[in-house]
Amino acid sequence: MTFTDGTMAHADAVIGADGIHSVIRKIIADDAPQFAGTKAYRGLIPAQRLPFLAQDELAVKLWLGPQRHVVCYPVSAGRLFNLVTDVPSGDWRAESWMTEGRVEDYDPL
Numbered sequence: 001m002t003f004t005d006g007t008m009a010h011a012d013a014v015i016g017a018d019g020i021h022s023v024i025r026k027i028i029a030d031d032a033p034q035f036a037g038t039k040a041y042r043g044l045i046p047a048q049r050l051p052f053l054a055q056d057e058l059a060v061k062l063w064l065g066p067q068r069h070v071v072c073y074p075v076s077a078g079r080l081f082n083l084v085t086d087v088p089s090g091d092w093r094a095e096s097w098m099t100e101g102r103v104e105d106y107d108p109l
Helices: 023-028
Strands: 038-046 061-065 068-075 080-088
Antiparallel strands (some): 061 068
16 A cells, blocks of 8 residues: 555555455546435534443444434443434435434435
8 A cells, every 4th residue: 555645565455444445446447426315414422421331331222214224322431322223315415424404304104
Protein backbone atom coordinates (compact mmCIF):
# COMPACT_ATOMS: atom_id res chain seq x y z
CA MET A 1 0.00 0.00 0.00
CA THR A 2 1.22 3.49 -0.76
CA PHE A 3 -0.26 6.34 1.26
CA THR A 4 -0.75 9.95 0.15
CA ASP A 5 2.33 11.05 2.10
CA GLY A 6 4.45 8.54 0.14
CA THR A 7 4.95 6.03 2.93
CA MET A 8 4.43 2.38 2.09
CA ALA A 9 3.25 -0.68 4.03
CA HIS A 10 2.95 -4.36 3.20
CA ALA A 11 0.08 -6.54 4.40
CA ASP A 12 -1.45 -9.94 3.70
CA ALA A 13 -4.94 -8.42 3.78
CA VAL A 14 -6.50 -4.97 3.63
CA ILE A 15 -10.00 -4.16 4.90
CA GLY A 16 -11.72 -1.44 2.92
CA ALA A 17 -14.19 0.07 5.39
CA ASP A 18 -14.03 3.53 3.89
CA GLY A 19 -17.54 3.95 2.56
CA ILE A 20 -19.26 4.22 -0.79
CA HIS A 21 -16.36 6.08 -2.40
CA SER A 22 -13.88 3.48 -1.19
CA VAL A 23 -10.32 3.78 -2.42
CA ILE A 24 -9.83 0.06 -1.75
CA ARG A 25 -12.93 -0.88 -3.79
CA LYS A 26 -11.52 0.90 -6.85
CA ILE A 27 -8.39 -1.26 -6.59
CA ILE A 28 -10.13 -4.65 -6.27
CA ALA A 29 -13.40 -4.22 -8.21
CA ASP A 30 -14.23 -2.82 -11.61
CA ASP A 31 -17.83 -1.97 -10.83
CA ALA A 32 -19.82 0.86 -9.33
CA PRO A 33 -21.92 0.85 -6.16
CA GLN A 34 -25.59 0.10 -6.85
CA PHE A 35 -28.41 2.06 -5.23
CA ALA A 36 -30.26 -0.28 -2.83
CA GLY A 37 -33.48 1.77 -2.72
CA THR A 38 -33.15 2.51 0.99
CA LYS A 39 -32.11 5.41 3.18
CA ALA A 40 -30.62 5.39 6.65
CA TYR A 41 -31.46 7.69 9.51
CA ARG A 42 -28.76 7.97 12.16
CA GLY A 43 -28.55 9.63 15.52
CA LEU A 44 -26.95 9.60 18.95
CA ILE A 45 -29.16 9.29 22.03
CA PRO A 46 -28.02 9.84 25.64
CA ALA A 47 -28.11 6.51 27.51
CA GLN A 48 -30.21 7.94 30.35
CA ARG A 49 -33.03 8.49 27.82
CA LEU A 50 -33.03 4.77 27.02
CA PRO A 51 -33.06 3.03 30.41
CA PHE A 52 -34.44 -0.19 28.89
CA LEU A 53 -31.26 -0.44 26.77
CA ALA A 54 -28.78 0.83 29.33
CA GLN A 55 -29.45 -2.20 31.58
CA ASP A 56 -27.21 -4.22 29.28
CA GLU A 57 -24.95 -1.46 28.07
CA LEU A 58 -22.63 -3.67 26.02
CA ALA A 59 -25.33 -5.36 23.94
CA VAL A 60 -26.12 -4.54 20.35
CA LYS A 61 -29.88 -4.39 19.81
CA LEU A 62 -31.38 -5.25 16.44
CA TRP A 63 -35.04 -5.02 15.46
CA LEU A 64 -36.03 -6.47 12.09
CA GLY A 65 -39.22 -5.93 10.12
CA PRO A 66 -40.48 -6.05 6.54
CA GLN A 67 -38.17 -3.81 4.46
CA ARG A 68 -36.91 -2.07 7.60
CA HIS A 69 -34.49 -2.54 10.47
CA VAL A 70 -33.14 -0.68 13.47
CA VAL A 71 -29.72 -1.18 15.04
CA CYS A 72 -28.78 0.36 18.36
CA TYR A 73 -25.47 0.00 20.20
CA PRO A 74 -23.52 1.85 22.89
CA VAL A 75 -20.73 4.29 22.05
CA SER A 76 -18.67 6.75 24.08
CA ALA A 77 -18.11 4.29 26.96
CA GLY A 78 -21.86 3.64 27.18
CA ARG A 79 -22.84 7.30 27.65
CA LEU A 80 -24.54 7.40 24.24
CA PHE A 81 -26.33 4.97 21.98
CA ASN A 82 -25.90 5.07 18.22
CA LEU A 83 -29.24 4.44 16.49
CA VAL A 84 -29.47 3.58 12.79
CA THR A 85 -32.61 2.76 10.82
CA ASP A 86 -32.82 1.57 7.24
CA VAL A 87 -36.09 2.25 5.41
CA PRO A 88 -37.32 2.29 1.79
CA SER A 89 -36.45 5.57 0.08
CA GLY A 90 -38.60 5.65 -3.03
CA ASP A 91 -37.04 8.11 -5.47
CA TRP A 92 -35.09 9.99 -2.80
CA ARG A 93 -31.36 9.55 -3.49
CA ALA A 94 -29.52 12.34 -1.67
CA GLU A 95 -26.02 11.11 -0.83
CA SER A 96 -24.92 12.84 2.34
CA TRP A 97 -24.01 12.21 5.96
CA MET A 98 -25.72 15.45 6.98
CA THR A 99 -29.05 15.62 5.09
CA GLU A 100 -31.86 16.16 7.55
CA GLY A 101 -34.84 13.82 7.48
CA ARG A 102 -38.45 14.97 7.71
CA VAL A 103 -41.33 13.14 9.35
CA GLU A 104 -43.49 14.00 6.31
CA ASP A 105 -41.22 11.87 4.11
CA TYR A 106 -41.75 8.70 6.14
CA ASP A 107 -43.61 5.96 4.25
CA PRO A 108 -45.16 3.43 6.66
CA LEU A 109 -45.64 0.89 3.80
